[in-house]
Amino acid sequence: MKFLAGSFRIIIWGFIALICAIVLICSAIYLYLGPSLPSVESLKTVQLQTPLRIYSADNKLIEEFGELRRTPLTYEEIPPRFVQALISVEDRSFETHVGVDAKGFIRAVLEFVSSGEKGGGGSTLTQQVAKNFFFSNKKQFTRKFREILLALQMERILTKREIFELYANKMFFGHRAYGIQAAAQVYYDKDINDLTLAEIAMIAGLPQRPSRANPLSYPDAALKRRNKVLSDMLELGYITEPSYQRAIKAPLTAGNQQNTEKRDFTAPWVAEMVREEMLKRYGDDSYSAGFRVYTTINSKLQNAANVAVQRGLLDYDRRHGFRGAYRKVPVDASLSQTEQWEKWEGILSDEPDFGGLSPAIVTQVEDSQLTVLLADENTVTLPLTKLKWAQRYLNHSLKGAAVSKASDVADIGDMVWLERRDNQWLLAQIPAVQGAFVATNPNNGAIQALVGGFDFRQNKYNRVIQAERQPGSNIKPFLYSAALAKGFTPATIMNDSPITIVDPVLETTWRPKNSGYVFDGPIRLREALYRSKNVVSIRILQNIGINYAINYISKFGFDPSKLPNNLTLALGSASITPMKIMEGYSVIANGGYKVTPYVIQRIEDVSGNILFENHPATVCRSCSQSAAAEPPPVSVEPLNPDGTLVNKSVSQPRDNPVAPRIIDENTMYIMNSILRDVIKKGTGRRALSLGRSDIAGKTGTTNDGVDAWFSGFNPDIVATAWVGFDQPQSLGGIEWGGLTALPIWLDFMQVALEGKPEKILPQPSGIVTVRIDPKSGLLARPGQKDAIFEIFPKDRVPTEQASEKVNITVEREPTEEELQQAIEGQGSPQSDQSQITAPELLF
Structure with a gap:
């Protein structure tokens, strides 16, 4: 008995000694490793790598950029069924342990004592969080011990819910999906709350073997793992036997979704514009800091623009054969x-x-x-x-x-x-031709739809902002506005007859022609514009002067250095992007105010703090122009290392500045009126199908039909459509702006204006309406049956009444002999004088 008692005491003391040794070893390791452990407190404010997401004005996802697919959730947003599934298969004692599984801890110590290496297994959810946030996957004892120590600290500082939330958002689930929400979207194109029990079990089984047991690459292994999760849930009483049977019989339905969130519409050129801007502002952090960019794009209008451009280009293609x-x-x-x-x-x-x-x-x-x-x-x-x-x-x-x-x-x-x-x-067939379309709110410049070509995957070139093309007659409203500002009126009579321009320097002559080679003689300025008379445009430019015209036209937002300093300016020979054309028409649409197109409304960090918000100059007709100012300068706010805002006070709201008036309201009201006639009885008559009286616009076609345009608007929306080849060439003899580009604009406007009341700019107090003689542009005679109404600035109303006949001379086109003499400097072309019944002509 004494021997047994002695042996027992030896065993007891030996065990105590072993415990003491373990405690001493652990204490020594803690004293050695403790100071180098990362701060658990940092997990309370950790910023997970989250992709850049771009949204429409109505909060629909346009695109996301970034290597990692992640959509962080709070614990309250995680479905309870998923919590049960994950605990069942990963850490059954999660709710009761202090961060470490005792058996796993002892096994790790013994493996270290025997081999100096660490084996696998035994990690709690808390330890996995510690490893994934702070350590590599390399199997070393020191890493394992640091992981254990950190898990113990985490359990003291963080709640179980906080730890589970970190796990659910951090873990890798295969196919670039990090976190359970991204996994649900990648594999099932669903929100995590919309998954079935079988789908939840599938995702819950992925963290241990995300590559070798995912349902896309290894469906058999994934099915086995899913059923293991379901079996564990049944064993722990989380699900009933009938639920288990239904779920275990469910087929695999996972499929590789291209995007982590479902897109309701596409705006790839907009997304690319935003991505490039974010890179300028924040560099490569743009892809991982969780920025959310809210654009001005309206998803309904963007969809309409996508369809309109594609259909318009397909229709063009069909007209020219297979x-x-x-x-x-x-x-x-x-x-x-x-x-x-x-x-x-x-x-x-x-x-x-x-x-x-x-x-x-x-x-x-x-x-x-x-x-x-x-x-x-x-x-x-x-x-x-x-x-x-x-x-x-x-x-x-x-x-x-x-x-x-x-x-x-x-x-x-x-x-x-x-x-x-x-x-x-x-x-x-895939069209060889290309197109561009952009629409904006003319009262503040907010871009509502933008399409840069037929298909972004086919060609990423953004023709809206990159393609500088000749606008043809699309430029004429700006030239005619310059003439109105210099004293012309809609009733000014112009000479629509052949004209020959001699260039002694180049020893050449130029004979511009009207479309269809038709000349109508005396014609009112209004009619000359809505019928797009080329010769009249040149005569106007000759009258007002090229330098004056360039200076005036540049007010609409055009770069004066890109406007040709010669008479071809009148026919749209400048090189201008569709965006710039649209910007110019915005001034006409809003009655003469300068607005700047923009697409980014605001930028938020991952926590929802506003880093930047656009406050565009906005039209305010009742505001004093002394209050008008340029938009505030764009600033990039400083960020913390975690991507959050340093100075959160910048999110305070500010009033939008008042858009400055740049063109006289009388001039713009008259131009609006003339461009409405383009629709009613001019080259844009196809748009009458909209059944509205508040729309205005202008077609444009360049020489040989290389470029086709239509720009149109009402006071609330302005849009420009362009069609042409990337390498300039003729669109074909039958193509022109009214046939090729206008249908695109029309299809879009049918959606944009649906259900919207008609709206016309209010008539300025400086404009009056009078009856005139349509032939002379003078005041109509009493009782004149063919008299028409016309609008004038008060100080330019005709004072003379039209007579029955007015004798006037009309220039004939000079002969070849006279032209040659002019080129050789021997004289100038002479013209015969003939009598016609018309008022005095200008040029």
């Missing part, structure tokens, strides 16, 4: 139809969509129709009546023979493109 199959896909005669189709479906699924078009392969050709296969395994029949447009393209002005049977268009194995329009499939 260029043939996109590519030829081999037909394998040794395969059955099922095998051949399966092979083709694989080819189609790898082919990207462009501009809303879907690739398809021709599977059957009959005289009266084509049958094509889509990537979704469906077939579509294209009847001959829908193929008639597909005459062979020869050049932009010439097509091949008429289509008489479907085989004239395509053969079996041809890959073609289909457009879905008005609930039917149509044969299409």
Whole structure:
């Protein structure tokens, strides 16, 4: 008995000694490693790497940029079912332990004593948080011990909810998804709260093996892991047996979503503009600091612009013929139809969509129709009546023979493109032509829609802000405004007759022509503009002077150095971007005020602090112009290292400055009136289909139809559409602004103005309406039946009454002999004088 008692005492003392040794070792390690441990307090304010997100004005996601996909959640936003699932499989004692699993701790010590190396397993959720925030994955005992010590500290300082929240937002779930919300979006395109029990279990099982057990790369391993989670939840009483049975039988439904949040619309050129601006402001931190940028884009109007541009370019393409199959896909005669189709479906699924078009392969050709296969395994029949447009393209002005049977268009194995329009499939092709469209609020410059081309993935070139093109007649409203400011009126009579301009320096002559080579003789200035008379524009420029015109036109926002210092300015030979054209028309639309287009409304940091907010100069007709000021300078506020705002006081609201008046209100009211006539009876008559009287605009077409434009507006929205080739060339003889660009503007405006009341600028007190003689522009005679109403500034109302006849001379075009004499300096071209019934003409 004494021997046994002695042995027992030895065992007891040995155990005590071992415990003491362990305590001493732990204390020594703590004293050694403790000072180098990171601060747990920093976890309370930690900023997770979060991508840059760009939103529309109505809070819809446009795009996100960044390597890591993450959408942080608070604990209250995490569904309880997910908390249960994760605890079941990762850390059953999470609610009761102090940060460390005792068994795992002892095993780690023993492994160190025996081998000096650390083995796997035993980590609590708290330890995993410590490791993922502060340590690498390298298996070293010192790292493991530091992890344990830090976990103990975390449990003293942080609540269980705070620790779980950090875990749920930090952990990697595969496929660039960090955090449970990103995982839900990546795998299921859902919010975490919308997942089924089976889907929750799938995500809860990912953190341990995010690469080797995710449902996309290793579906069998993922299914096994999911069922393990469900089994653990059943064992712990978190779910019932029926719920378990339903969930375990659920099929895998995960799919790789391209984006972490569902996009309701696309605005890729806008997103790229914002991304570039953020890089200028914040550098590479833009991609990881969790910035949220709210733009001025209206998602409904952006959708309308996307559709309008794509349809407009597709319609242009159809008018010029079919260029043939996109590519030829081999037909394998040794395969059955099922095998051949399966092979083709694989080819189609790898082919990207462009501009809303879907690739398809021709599977059957009959005289009266084509049958094509889509990537979704469906077939579509294209009847001959829908193929008639597909005459062979020869050049932009010439097509091949008429289509008489479907085989004239395509053969079996041809890959073609289909457009879905008005609930039917149509044969299409990716346009070679390009376009641009931009719309803004003319009262503050807020850009509401912007499209830089047919498809961003096809070509990222932003033609709205980068393509400097000749505007053609789109420039004329600015020239005519300059004339109105210098004393012309809408009733001023101009001479629409041939004109020849001699350049003795170049020894050349220039004979500008009107569209259609039609000259109407005496014509009122109003009619000359709404009918877009080129010769009249040149005569106006000759009268007011080129330098005066350039200085005046530059008030609308155009760079004077880019305006040609010669008479071609009158016909739009300058190189101007669609954005600048739209900016100029904003001044006309708002009645003469300077506004600057902008797309970023505000920038927030990850905590919602406002780093920058735009306060645009805004039109205020009732405000004193002494209050007008330029918009406040853009500033970049300083950030803390974690990406939050240093000086939070900048988020205080400020009033928008008053937009300065730059053009006389009488001039702009008259120009509004004339441009409404462009729609009513001029080159923009196609827009009458809107059934509104408050819209105005101007077409534009350059020489040889290289560029086609339409800019139009009402007092609340202004938009510009451009169509042309990136490498300038003719659009074809039949193309002009009213046919090519106006339909794009029209399709957009049908959406933008739907349900909106008509609105016209208020008539200034300095404008009066009088009856005039339409031929002379003078006051109408009493009882004159063909008299019309016209508006004038009060100080420019005609004082003379029209007579029955006025004798006036009209210049004839000089002869070749006279022109040659002028070039050689032997004289100037002479003109015959002929009598006409008309008032005095200007030039």
